[in-house]
Amino acid sequence: MTQETFERELARRADEVHGAPLTFDVVSGRARQIRRRRRTAVVAGVAAAVAAVVLVPTALSGGGHDRAPEPAPAPTVPGAAVLHDGVVTLPGGGTVPVAVDNADVTQMSVLVDGRIVLALQEPYGIQVYRPDGALEARYPVRYNVFATSARDDVVAWVAKDLSVQVLSSGTTEPSTWPRIPRLPGTDGNISAVLDADHLLIDDGTTTSVEMTADGETDLATSEPFRVTDVSPDGSLWAVTTVPDVDSQFGCGGLYDPESAALVARSCDVSGLRFSPDGEHLLSVRGDNNMAGEVKVVDRDLRTTDVVDTDVISRVAWDDSAHVLVAAVDLRSSQWSLTRLELGGGDPEIVVPPSPGGNPEIMSEFTFSE
Amino acid sequence: MDRDTDFTAYLEARQARLLRTAYLLTGDQHQAEDLLQTSLAKLYLAWDRVRDRGSVDAYVRRIMVNENNSLWRRGWRRRETATDTVPETAPVHDRYDEGTGSAVWAVVQTLPRKARAVVVLRYYEQLSEAETADVLGISVGTVKSQCSRALATLRDRIGEEER
Numbered sequence: 001m002t003q004e005t006f007e008r009e010l011a012r013r014a015d016e017v018h019g020a021p022l023t024f025d026v027v028s029g030r031a032r033q034i035r036r037r038r039r040t041a042v043v044a045g046v047a048a049a050v051a052a053v054v055l056v057p058t059a060l061s062g063g064g065h066d067r068a069p070e071p072a073p074a075p076t077v078p079g080a081a082v083l084h085d086g087v088v089t090l091p092g093g094g095t096v097p098v099a100v101d102n103a104d105v106t107q108m109s110v111l112v113d114g115r116i117v118l119a120l121q122e123p124y125g126i127q128v129y130r131p132d133g134a135l136e137a138r139y140p141v142r143y144n145v146f147a148t149s150a151r152d153d154v155v156a157w158v159a160k161d162l163s164v165q166v167l168s169s170g171t172t173e174p175s176t177w178p179r180i181p182r183l184p185g186t187d188g189n190i191s192a193v194l195d196a197d198h199l200l201i202d203d204g205t206t207t208s209v210e211m212t213a214d215g216e217t218d219l220a221t222s223e224p225f226r227v228t229d230v231s232p233d234g235s236l237w238a239v240t241t242v243p244d245v246d247s248q249f250g251c252g253g254l255y256d257p258e259s260a261a262l263v264a265r266s267c268d269v270s271g272l273r274f275s276p277d278g279e280h281l282l283s284v285r286g287d288n289n290m291a292g293e294v295k296v297v298d299r300d301l302r303t304t305d306v307v308d309t310d311v312i313s314r315v316a317w318d319d320s321a322h323v324l325v326a327a328v329d330l331r332s333s334q335w336s337l338t339r340l341e342l343g344g345g346d347p348e349i350v351v352p353p354s355p356g357g358n359p360e361i362m363s364e365f366t367f368s369e
Numbered sequence: 370m371d372r373d374t375d376f377t378a379y380l381e382a383r384q385a386r387l388l389r390t391a392y393l394l395t396g397d398q399h400q401a402e403d404l405l406q407t408s409l410a411k412l413y414l415a416w417d418r419v420r421d422r423g424s425v426d427a428y429v430r431r432i433m434v435n436e437n438n439s440l441w442r443r444g445w446r447r448r449e450t451a452t453d454t455v456p457e458t459a460p461v462h463d464r465y466d467e468g469t470g471s472a473v474w475a476v477v478q479t480l481p482r483k484a485r486a487v488v489v490l491r492y493y494e495q496l497s498e499a500e501t502a503d504v505l506g507i508s509v510g511t512v513k514s515q516c517s518r519a520l521a522t523l524r525d526r527i528g529e530e531e532r
Contacts, residue, residue: 003520006492009473014389014493019402022384022409024377030410185417 079276080316081110081368096133103362109148109155109369113169117155119144148369149193150230156193168196181209181216191227202226205242231278238272249285266301277320288360313359316367326365335364376416393489394437396478408433431504434486476523487515
Protein backbone atom coordinates (compact mmCIF):
# COMPACT_ATOMS: atom_id res chain seq x y z
CA MET A 1 0.00 0.00 0.00
CA THR A 2 1.56 3.27 -1.06
CA GLN A 3 1.35 6.98 -0.59
CA GLU A 4 -0.38 7.13 -3.97
CA THR A 5 -3.28 5.14 -2.53
CA PHE A 6 -3.87 7.81 0.07
CA GLU A 7 -3.55 10.59 -2.47
CA ARG A 8 -5.96 8.97 -4.93
CA GLU A 9 -8.61 8.00 -2.39
CA LEU A 10 -8.57 11.30 -0.50
CA ALA A 11 -8.92 13.20 -3.75
CA ARG A 12 -11.79 10.95 -4.81
CA ARG A 13 -13.57 11.39 -1.47
CA ALA A 14 -13.03 15.16 -1.54
CA ASP A 15 -14.30 15.51 -5.08
CA GLU A 16 -17.70 14.25 -3.94
CA VAL A 17 -18.09 17.22 -1.58
CA HIS A 18 -20.18 20.10 -2.80
CA GLY A 19 -21.60 22.83 -0.63
CA ALA A 20 -23.74 25.89 -1.11
CA PRO A 21 -21.42 28.77 -2.03
CA LEU A 22 -20.63 31.16 0.79
CA THR A 23 -21.33 34.77 -0.07
CA PHE A 24 -19.32 37.75 1.03
CA ASP A 25 -22.24 38.87 3.22
CA VAL A 26 -22.32 35.56 5.09
CA VAL A 27 -18.56 35.55 5.72
CA SER A 28 -18.34 39.21 6.71
CA GLY A 29 -21.35 38.74 8.99
CA ARG A 30 -19.60 35.87 10.73
CA ALA A 31 -16.49 38.05 10.99
CA ARG A 32 -18.51 40.74 12.75
CA GLN A 33 -19.75 38.15 15.24
CA ILE A 34 -16.20 37.01 15.94
CA ARG A 35 -14.98 40.57 16.36
CA ARG A 36 -17.83 41.34 18.73
CA ARG A 37 -17.03 38.27 20.81
CA ARG A 38 -13.38 39.23 20.96
CA ARG A 39 -14.34 42.73 22.02
CA THR A 40 -16.57 41.73 24.82
CA ALA A 41 -14.18 38.97 25.88
CA VAL A 42 -17.15 36.80 26.55
CA VAL A 43 -16.43 33.66 28.40
CA ALA A 44 -16.93 30.21 27.03
CA GLY A 45 -16.65 26.40 27.15
CA VAL A 46 -17.84 22.92 26.33
CA ALA A 47 -20.04 20.25 27.94
CA ALA A 48 -19.93 18.14 31.04
CA ALA A 49 -21.74 17.05 34.13
CA VAL A 50 -22.47 19.95 36.41
CA ALA A 51 -21.41 18.12 39.54
CA ALA A 52 -17.97 17.67 38.02
CA VAL A 53 -17.15 21.36 38.31
CA VAL A 54 -14.16 21.50 40.62
CA LEU A 55 -11.23 23.78 41.17
CA VAL A 56 -8.00 21.82 41.11
CA PRO A 57 -5.03 23.40 42.83
CA THR A 58 -1.81 22.93 40.92
CA ALA A 59 1.82 23.07 41.74
CA LEU A 60 2.90 26.45 40.52
CA SER A 61 3.74 26.00 36.92
CA GLY A 62 4.37 27.72 33.63
CA GLY A 63 3.67 31.37 33.49
CA GLY A 64 5.72 34.45 33.78
CA HIS A 65 9.05 34.76 32.18
CA ASP A 66 9.35 37.96 34.10
CA ARG A 67 8.20 38.41 37.63
CA ALA A 68 5.74 41.06 38.63
CA PRO A 69 6.76 43.45 41.40
CA GLU A 70 5.72 42.65 44.93
CA PRO A 71 2.11 43.70 45.24
CA ALA A 72 1.40 46.88 47.11
CA PRO A 73 -1.50 46.76 49.55
CA ALA A 74 -4.47 47.03 47.25
CA PRO A 75 -8.04 48.01 47.86
CA THR A 76 -10.51 45.17 47.65
CA VAL A 77 -13.50 45.68 45.40
CA PRO A 78 -16.77 43.74 45.52
CA GLY A 79 -17.08 40.42 43.72
CA ALA A 80 -19.62 39.63 41.07
CA ALA A 81 -23.35 40.11 41.22
CA VAL A 82 -25.36 37.44 39.40
CA LEU A 83 -28.39 37.94 37.17
CA HIS A 84 -30.50 34.81 36.88
CA ASP A 85 -34.18 34.29 36.25
CA GLY A 86 -35.05 38.00 36.53
CA VAL A 87 -33.24 38.55 39.83
CA VAL A 88 -29.88 40.18 40.50
CA THR A 89 -28.18 38.67 43.55
CA LEU A 90 -25.68 41.17 44.94
CA PRO A 91 -22.30 40.23 46.45
CA GLY A 92 -23.67 40.83 49.96
CA GLY A 93 -26.59 38.48 49.35
CA GLY A 94 -29.31 41.08 48.72
CA THR A 95 -31.57 40.57 45.74
CA VAL A 96 -33.07 42.98 43.22
CA PRO A 97 -35.82 41.98 40.78
CA VAL A 98 -35.09 43.23 37.27
CA ALA A 99 -37.59 42.73 34.48
CA VAL A 100 -35.29 41.27 31.84
CA ASP A 101 -34.69 37.91 30.25
CA ASN A 102 -31.14 36.56 30.50
CA ALA A 103 -31.33 35.67 26.81
CA ASP A 104 -31.43 39.39 26.02
CA VAL A 105 -28.60 40.46 28.33
CA THR A 106 -25.00 40.60 27.16
CA GLN A 107 -23.34 42.46 30.05
CA MET A 108 -24.03 43.70 33.57
CA SER A 109 -22.40 46.03 36.07
CA VAL A 110 -23.48 47.15 39.51
CA LEU A 111 -22.30 50.67 40.32
CA VAL A 112 -21.24 51.47 43.87
CA ASP A 113 -24.37 53.64 44.25
CA GLY A 114 -26.44 50.46 43.74
CA ARG A 115 -27.65 51.14 40.22
CA ILE A 116 -27.56 48.23 37.80
CA VAL A 117 -26.33 48.76 34.24
CA LEU A 118 -27.26 46.22 31.57
CA ALA A 119 -26.28 45.88 27.91
CA LEU A 120 -29.14 44.29 26.02
CA GLN A 121 -29.69 42.68 22.65
CA GLU A 122 -33.42 43.31 22.83
CA PRO A 123 -34.15 46.20 23.09
CA TYR A 124 -30.69 46.93 21.69
CA GLY A 125 -28.98 49.38 24.01
CA ILE A 126 -27.85 50.18 27.53
CA GLN A 127 -30.40 50.26 30.36
CA VAL A 128 -29.83 51.64 33.84
CA TYR A 129 -31.92 50.40 36.76
CA ARG A 130 -32.37 51.99 40.17
CA PRO A 131 -31.18 50.06 43.23
CA ASP A 132 -34.75 48.80 43.70
CA GLY A 133 -34.82 47.38 40.17
CA ALA A 134 -37.01 50.05 38.54
CA LEU A 135 -35.90 51.11 35.08
CA GLU A 136 -34.26 54.55 35.28
CA ALA A 137 -33.06 55.22 31.77
CA ARG A 138 -32.54 53.64 28.38
CA TYR A 139 -29.73 54.71 26.03
CA PRO A 140 -29.40 53.92 22.31
CA VAL A 141 -25.93 52.70 21.41
CA ARG A 142 -23.72 52.00 18.46
CA TYR A 143 -22.52 48.77 20.06
CA ASN A 144 -24.24 47.15 23.02
CA VAL A 145 -21.11 46.81 25.12
CA PHE A 146 -19.72 48.92 27.91
CA ALA A 147 -16.61 49.06 30.07
CA THR A 148 -16.55 49.40 33.84
CA SER A 149 -13.87 50.89 36.08
CA ALA A 150 -12.04 48.57 38.48
CA ARG A 151 -13.78 50.26 41.42
CA ASP A 152 -17.25 49.90 39.88
CA ASP A 153 -17.79 53.65 40.03
CA VAL A 154 -17.83 54.47 36.30
CA VAL A 155 -19.21 52.81 33.18
CA ALA A 156 -18.68 54.06 29.62
CA TRP A 157 -20.14 53.17 26.25
CA VAL A 158 -20.41 54.44 22.68
CA ALA A 159 -23.71 56.15 21.85
CA LYS A 160 -25.54 55.73 18.59
CA ASP A 161 -24.13 59.05 17.37
CA LEU A 162 -20.63 57.68 18.20
CA SER A 163 -20.12 60.07 21.11
CA VAL A 164 -18.67 58.46 24.24
CA GLN A 165 -20.99 58.38 27.25
CA VAL A 166 -19.50 58.23 30.76
CA LEU A 167 -21.83 57.46 33.66
CA SER A 168 -20.39 57.96 37.14
CA SER A 169 -21.78 56.62 40.36
CA GLY A 170 -23.90 59.24 42.09
CA THR A 171 -24.72 61.20 38.93
CA THR A 172 -28.04 60.83 37.16
CA GLU A 173 -27.05 61.43 33.55
CA PRO A 174 -23.95 60.31 31.71
CA SER A 175 -21.58 63.00 30.55
CA THR A 176 -21.13 63.26 26.80
CA TRP A 177 -17.58 63.15 25.46
CA PRO A 178 -16.38 63.66 21.88
CA ARG A 179 -16.73 61.05 19.17
CA ILE A 180 -15.04 57.70 19.83
CA PRO A 181 -11.62 57.88 18.13
CA ARG A 182 -11.51 56.61 14.59
CA LEU A 183 -8.76 54.01 14.29
CA PRO A 184 -7.39 52.41 11.12
CA GLY A 185 -10.14 50.29 9.63
CA THR A 186 -12.61 50.71 12.46
CA ASP A 187 -14.22 52.91 15.05
CA GLY A 188 -12.57 52.47 18.40
CA ASN A 189 -13.80 50.35 21.30
CA ILE A 190 -13.46 51.17 24.97
CA SER A 191 -10.84 48.78 26.36
CA ALA A 192 -10.93 50.03 29.92
CA VAL A 193 -12.13 52.81 32.18
CA LEU A 194 -9.17 54.04 34.22
CA ASP A 195 -11.33 56.54 36.11
CA ALA A 196 -14.09 59.04 35.41
CA ASP A 197 -11.70 61.17 33.37
CA HIS A 198 -9.61 58.64 31.46
CA LEU A 199 -10.52 55.84 29.06
CA LEU A 200 -8.39 53.48 26.99
CA ILE A 201 -9.45 52.83 23.39
CA ASP A 202 -8.61 49.90 21.12
CA ASP A 203 -9.24 48.80 17.56
CA GLY A 204 -10.34 45.30 18.53
CA THR A 205 -6.85 43.93 19.01
CA THR A 206 -4.58 46.78 20.12
CA THR A 207 -5.14 49.47 22.75
CA SER A 208 -3.53 52.54 21.27
CA VAL A 209 -5.35 55.65 22.48
CA GLU A 210 -6.03 57.32 25.81
CA MET A 211 -9.18 59.43 25.77
CA THR A 212 -10.42 62.21 28.01
CA ALA A 213 -13.38 64.56 27.76
CA ASP A 214 -11.08 66.99 25.95
CA GLY A 215 -9.91 64.60 23.25
CA GLU A 216 -7.51 61.81 22.55
CA THR A 217 -3.79 61.15 22.80
CA ASP A 218 -1.72 58.29 21.44
CA LEU A 219 -0.83 55.70 24.03
CA ALA A 220 2.83 54.71 23.86
CA THR A 221 3.28 51.16 25.10
CA SER A 222 6.25 48.83 25.03
CA GLU A 223 4.54 46.50 22.54
CA PRO A 224 1.11 46.05 20.94
CA PHE A 225 -1.57 44.60 23.23
CA ARG A 226 -5.18 45.05 24.23
CA VAL A 227 -6.01 45.92 27.82
CA THR A 228 -8.49 43.42 29.28
CA ASP A 229 -8.66 44.61 32.91
CA VAL A 230 -7.21 47.06 35.38
CA SER A 231 -6.08 46.08 38.88
CA PRO A 232 -8.21 47.38 41.77
CA ASP A 233 -5.52 49.90 42.73
CA GLY A 234 -5.00 50.92 39.11
CA SER A 235 -1.29 50.11 39.18
CA LEU A 236 -1.32 47.24 36.67
CA TRP A 237 -3.14 46.49 33.46
CA ALA A 238 -3.97 42.94 32.42
CA VAL A 239 -3.30 42.68 28.70
CA THR A 240 -3.53 40.25 25.80
CA THR A 241 -1.00 40.45 23.00
CA VAL A 242 -2.23 40.40 19.43
CA PRO A 243 -2.92 36.77 18.46
CA ASP A 244 -1.17 35.63 15.33
CA VAL A 245 -2.15 32.75 13.17
CA ASP A 246 -0.07 30.36 15.27
CA SER A 247 -1.70 31.25 18.57
CA GLN A 248 -5.43 31.20 18.76
CA PHE A 249 -5.67 33.47 21.79
CA GLY A 250 -2.53 35.55 22.06
CA CYS A 251 -0.40 35.75 25.20
CA GLY A 252 -1.41 37.26 28.52
CA GLY A 253 0.60 39.83 30.40
CA LEU A 254 0.68 42.37 33.19
CA TYR A 255 1.69 45.87 32.19
CA ASP A 256 2.94 48.57 34.51
CA PRO A 257 1.82 51.86 32.96
CA GLU A 258 4.14 53.86 35.24
CA SER A 259 7.29 52.23 33.94
CA ALA A 260 5.71 51.45 30.55
CA ALA A 261 6.93 47.86 30.84
CA LEU A 262 5.42 44.40 30.67
CA VAL A 263 6.25 42.99 34.11
CA ALA A 264 4.87 39.48 33.60
CA ARG A 265 4.02 37.51 30.50
CA SER A 266 2.80 34.02 29.66
CA CYS A 267 1.50 32.48 26.48
CA ASP A 268 -0.44 29.94 28.55
CA VAL A 269 -2.98 32.54 29.63
CA SER A 270 -5.13 35.28 28.16
CA GLY A 271 -8.34 37.20 28.80
CA LEU A 272 -7.03 38.00 32.28
CA ARG A 273 -9.29 39.45 35.00
CA PHE A 274 -8.08 40.58 38.40
CA SER A 275 -9.49 39.16 41.62
CA PRO A 276 -11.15 41.70 43.93
CA ASP A 277 -7.92 42.04 45.96
CA GLY A 278 -5.74 42.08 42.85
CA GLU A 279 -3.61 39.15 44.03
CA HIS A 280 -4.82 36.61 41.47
CA LEU A 281 -6.29 36.64 37.99
CA LEU A 282 -8.67 34.48 36.05
CA SER A 283 -7.42 33.36 32.66
CA VAL A 284 -10.30 32.57 30.34
CA ARG A 285 -9.97 31.12 26.86
CA GLY A 286 -12.80 30.10 24.64
CA ASP A 287 -14.97 30.79 21.69
CA ASN A 288 -18.58 30.60 20.58
CA ASN A 289 -19.84 32.34 23.73
CA MET A 290 -18.32 29.72 26.02
CA ALA A 291 -15.01 29.04 27.76
CA GLY A 292 -12.93 25.96 27.17
CA GLU A 293 -10.06 26.66 29.53
CA VAL A 294 -10.24 28.57 32.82
CA LYS A 295 -7.30 28.94 35.19
CA VAL A 296 -6.43 30.97 38.24
CA VAL A 297 -2.96 32.49 38.11
CA ASP A 298 -0.88 34.59 40.48
CA ARG A 299 0.73 37.91 39.65
CA ASP A 300 3.68 36.10 38.10
CA LEU A 301 1.08 34.43 35.85
CA ARG A 302 1.88 31.01 37.29
CA THR A 303 -1.11 28.69 37.40
CA THR A 304 -2.43 28.04 40.91
CA ASP A 305 -5.80 26.43 40.15
CA VAL A 306 -7.60 25.02 37.15
CA VAL A 307 -11.37 24.92 36.78
CA ASP A 308 -11.90 21.28 35.92
CA THR A 309 -14.99 20.88 33.82
CA ASP A 310 -15.84 20.70 30.18
CA VAL A 311 -18.45 23.37 29.72
CA ILE A 312 -18.34 26.82 31.21
CA SER A 313 -20.67 29.53 30.08
CA ARG A 314 -19.49 32.28 32.40
CA VAL A 315 -16.94 32.61 35.19
CA ALA A 316 -16.23 35.44 37.61
CA TRP A 317 -14.70 36.26 40.97
CA ASP A 318 -17.17 35.89 43.83
CA ASP A 319 -14.58 37.26 46.25
CA SER A 320 -10.81 37.07 46.45
CA ALA A 321 -10.89 33.40 47.50
CA HIS A 322 -13.81 32.06 45.47
CA VAL A 323 -14.81 31.76 41.84
CA LEU A 324 -18.34 31.51 40.48
CA VAL A 325 -18.84 29.16 37.54
CA ALA A 326 -21.96 28.98 35.40
CA ALA A 327 -21.80 25.56 33.78
CA VAL A 328 -24.05 23.66 31.45
CA ASP A 329 -24.37 20.03 30.50
CA LEU A 330 -24.86 20.17 26.76
CA ARG A 331 -26.48 16.74 26.63
CA SER A 332 -29.29 17.69 28.96
CA SER A 333 -29.17 21.51 28.71
CA GLN A 334 -29.06 21.60 32.51
CA TRP A 335 -27.53 24.80 33.85
CA SER A 336 -26.09 25.31 37.29
CA LEU A 337 -24.10 27.81 39.32
CA THR A 338 -21.19 26.56 41.42
CA ARG A 339 -18.92 28.39 43.87
CA LEU A 340 -15.36 27.12 44.01
CA GLU A 341 -12.72 27.85 46.62
CA LEU A 342 -9.15 28.60 45.59
CA GLY A 343 -6.82 25.85 46.70
CA GLY A 344 -9.48 23.16 46.51
CA GLY A 345 -12.31 22.26 48.86
CA ASP A 346 -15.74 20.97 48.10
CA PRO A 347 -17.61 22.86 45.41
CA GLU A 348 -20.72 24.64 46.63
CA ILE A 349 -23.75 24.28 44.38
CA VAL A 350 -25.33 27.73 44.55
CA VAL A 351 -28.07 27.04 42.00
CA PRO A 352 -28.78 23.36 41.30
CA PRO A 353 -29.18 22.09 37.73
CA SER A 354 -32.23 23.32 35.86
CA PRO A 355 -33.13 23.49 32.18
CA GLY A 356 -31.92 26.42 30.13
CA GLY A 357 -31.13 27.73 26.70
CA ASN A 358 -28.40 27.22 24.12
CA PRO A 359 -25.07 28.39 25.61
CA GLU A 360 -23.78 29.24 22.16
CA ILE A 361 -26.11 32.21 22.02
CA MET A 362 -27.01 33.10 25.62
CA SER A 363 -26.21 32.47 29.25
CA GLU A 364 -28.68 31.66 32.01
CA PHE A 365 -26.30 33.42 34.43
CA THR A 366 -24.87 36.86 33.80
CA PHE A 367 -22.10 38.05 36.12
CA SER A 368 -21.35 41.69 36.75
CA GLU A 369 -18.14 43.07 35.30
CA MET B 370 -9.17 46.87 -6.11
CA ASP B 371 -10.70 47.60 -2.71
CA ARG B 372 -10.43 45.29 0.27
CA ASP B 373 -13.87 43.69 0.05
CA THR B 374 -13.71 43.19 -3.71
CA ASP B 375 -10.30 41.63 -3.33
CA PHE B 376 -11.55 39.29 -0.61
CA THR B 377 -14.68 38.38 -2.57
CA ALA B 378 -12.57 37.40 -5.56
CA TYR B 379 -10.51 35.08 -3.35
CA LEU B 380 -13.66 33.68 -1.75
CA GLU B 381 -15.24 32.83 -5.08
CA ALA B 382 -12.08 31.32 -6.49
CA ARG B 383 -10.99 29.18 -3.57
CA GLN B 384 -13.91 28.20 -1.38
CA ALA B 385 -14.81 24.99 -3.21
CA ARG B 386 -11.30 23.62 -2.80
CA LEU B 387 -11.10 24.80 0.82
CA LEU B 388 -14.42 23.11 1.62
CA ARG B 389 -12.98 19.83 0.44
CA THR B 390 -9.97 20.24 2.69
CA ALA B 391 -12.28 21.12 5.57
CA TYR B 392 -14.29 18.00 4.89
CA LEU B 393 -11.22 15.80 4.98
CA LEU B 394 -10.16 17.44 8.25
CA THR B 395 -13.53 17.04 9.95
CA GLY B 396 -15.09 14.05 8.20
CA ASP B 397 -18.49 15.67 8.30
CA GLN B 398 -20.07 17.98 5.74
CA HIS B 399 -21.91 20.12 8.28
CA GLN B 400 -18.82 20.59 10.44
CA ALA B 401 -16.77 21.25 7.33
CA GLU B 402 -19.08 24.04 6.20
CA ASP B 403 -19.02 25.59 9.66
CA LEU B 404 -15.23 25.27 9.88
CA LEU B 405 -14.83 26.87 6.47
CA GLN B 406 -17.16 29.75 7.28
CA THR B 407 -15.39 30.50 10.56
CA SER B 408 -11.95 30.21 9.00
CA LEU B 409 -12.84 32.51 6.12
CA ALA B 410 -14.32 35.02 8.58
CA LYS B 411 -11.05 35.00 10.53
CA LEU B 412 -9.17 35.37 7.27
CA TYR B 413 -11.35 38.37 6.42
CA LEU B 414 -10.52 39.98 9.77
CA ALA B 415 -6.81 39.47 9.04
CA TRP B 416 -7.04 40.29 5.33
CA ASP B 417 -5.05 43.51 5.58
CA ARG B 418 -2.22 41.70 7.35
CA VAL B 419 -1.85 39.06 4.63
CA ARG B 420 -0.01 41.30 2.26
CA ASP B 421 1.47 38.53 0.15
CA ARG B 422 -1.57 37.34 -1.78
CA GLY B 423 0.37 34.30 -2.88
CA SER B 424 0.45 33.03 0.67
CA VAL B 425 -3.27 33.35 1.42
CA ASP B 426 -3.94 29.65 0.88
CA ALA B 427 -1.22 28.72 3.36
CA TYR B 428 -2.59 31.27 5.81
CA VAL B 429 -6.17 30.02 5.63
CA ARG B 430 -5.05 26.39 5.81
CA ARG B 431 -3.30 27.19 9.06
CA ILE B 432 -6.41 28.91 10.41
CA MET B 433 -8.51 25.88 9.46
CA VAL B 434 -6.20 23.44 11.18
CA ASN B 435 -5.90 25.58 14.31
CA GLU B 436 -9.63 26.16 14.39
CA ASN B 437 -10.32 22.47 13.91
CA ASN B 438 -8.00 21.65 16.79
CA SER B 439 -9.39 24.43 18.98
CA LEU B 440 -10.68 23.80 22.43
CA TRP B 441 -14.22 24.61 21.48
CA ARG B 442 -14.45 22.33 18.52
CA ARG B 443 -12.85 19.52 20.47
CA GLY B 444 -15.58 19.96 23.03
CA TRP B 445 -18.24 20.12 20.39
CA ARG B 446 -17.09 16.81 19.06
CA ARG B 447 -17.16 15.32 22.53
CA ARG B 448 -20.91 15.63 22.37
CA GLU B 449 -20.75 12.91 19.81
CA THR B 450 -20.01 9.40 21.00
CA ALA B 451 -16.28 8.88 20.97
CA THR B 452 -15.03 5.45 20.03
CA ASP B 453 -11.70 3.82 19.38
CA THR B 454 -13.19 1.49 16.85
CA VAL B 455 -13.70 2.23 13.22
CA PRO B 456 -17.31 3.10 12.46
CA GLU B 457 -19.07 0.47 10.40
CA THR B 458 -19.94 2.21 7.20
CA ALA B 459 -21.32 0.70 4.07
CA PRO B 460 -18.35 0.24 1.79
CA VAL B 461 -18.59 2.10 -1.45
CA HIS B 462 -17.47 0.09 -4.42
CA ASP B 463 -17.21 1.15 -7.97
CA ARG B 464 -15.37 -0.27 -10.87
CA TYR B 465 -12.15 1.37 -9.68
CA ASP B 466 -12.60 0.47 -6.04
CA GLU B 467 -12.17 -2.89 -4.44
CA GLY B 468 -12.86 -1.50 -0.97
CA THR B 469 -9.64 0.48 -0.73
CA GLY B 470 -11.49 3.80 -0.69
CA SER B 471 -13.53 2.77 2.31
CA ALA B 472 -10.44 1.49 4.07
CA VAL B 473 -8.54 4.72 3.52
CA TRP B 474 -11.46 6.76 4.76
CA ALA B 475 -11.92 4.54 7.80
CA VAL B 476 -8.26 4.94 8.70
CA VAL B 477 -8.41 8.70 8.27
CA GLN B 478 -11.49 8.93 10.48
CA THR B 479 -9.80 7.13 13.35
CA LEU B 480 -6.61 9.20 13.29
CA PRO B 481 -6.09 11.77 16.06
CA ARG B 482 -6.81 15.33 14.90
CA LYS B 483 -3.23 16.39 14.33
CA ALA B 484 -2.22 13.15 12.64
CA ARG B 485 -5.25 13.50 10.42
CA ALA B 486 -4.19 17.03 9.52
CA VAL B 487 -0.75 15.70 8.59
CA VAL B 488 -2.28 13.15 6.24
CA VAL B 489 -4.66 15.66 4.66
CA LEU B 490 -1.98 18.29 4.12
CA ARG B 491 0.56 15.81 2.79
CA TYR B 492 -1.62 13.56 0.66
CA TYR B 493 -4.47 15.83 -0.38
CA GLU B 494 -3.00 19.31 -0.33
CA GLN B 495 0.28 17.85 -1.61
CA LEU B 496 2.36 19.96 0.73
CA SER B 497 5.96 18.97 1.28
CA GLU B 498 6.99 17.56 4.63
CA ALA B 499 8.57 20.89 5.51
CA GLU B 500 5.47 22.86 4.49
CA THR B 501 3.24 20.51 6.47
CA ALA B 502 5.47 20.85 9.51
CA ASP B 503 5.35 24.62 9.17
CA VAL B 504 1.55 24.77 8.98
CA LEU B 505 1.12 22.49 11.98
CA GLY B 506 3.97 23.87 14.03
CA ILE B 507 5.58 20.45 14.41
CA SER B 508 8.90 18.98 13.35
CA VAL B 509 9.55 17.38 9.97
CA GLY B 510 10.38 14.20 11.85
CA THR B 511 6.90 14.17 13.37
CA VAL B 512 5.37 14.62 9.92
CA LYS B 513 7.38 11.65 8.64
CA SER B 514 6.42 9.43 11.56
CA GLN B 515 2.72 10.36 11.40
CA CYS B 516 2.58 9.59 7.70
CA SER B 517 4.43 6.34 8.17
CA ARG B 518 2.06 5.31 10.95
CA ALA B 519 -1.00 6.15 8.87
CA LEU B 520 0.29 4.08 5.97
CA ALA B 521 1.05 1.15 8.29
CA THR B 522 -2.43 1.35 9.77
CA LEU B 523 -3.92 1.28 6.29
CA ARG B 524 -1.85 -1.75 5.32
CA ASP B 525 -2.96 -3.56 8.47
CA ARG B 526 -6.58 -2.76 7.81
CA ILE B 527 -6.49 -3.89 4.22
CA GLY B 528 -4.70 -7.02 5.31
CA GLU B 529 -7.39 -7.77 7.92
CA GLU B 530 -10.16 -7.35 5.36
CA GLU B 531 -8.45 -9.68 2.94
CA ARG B 532 -7.99 -12.40 5.58
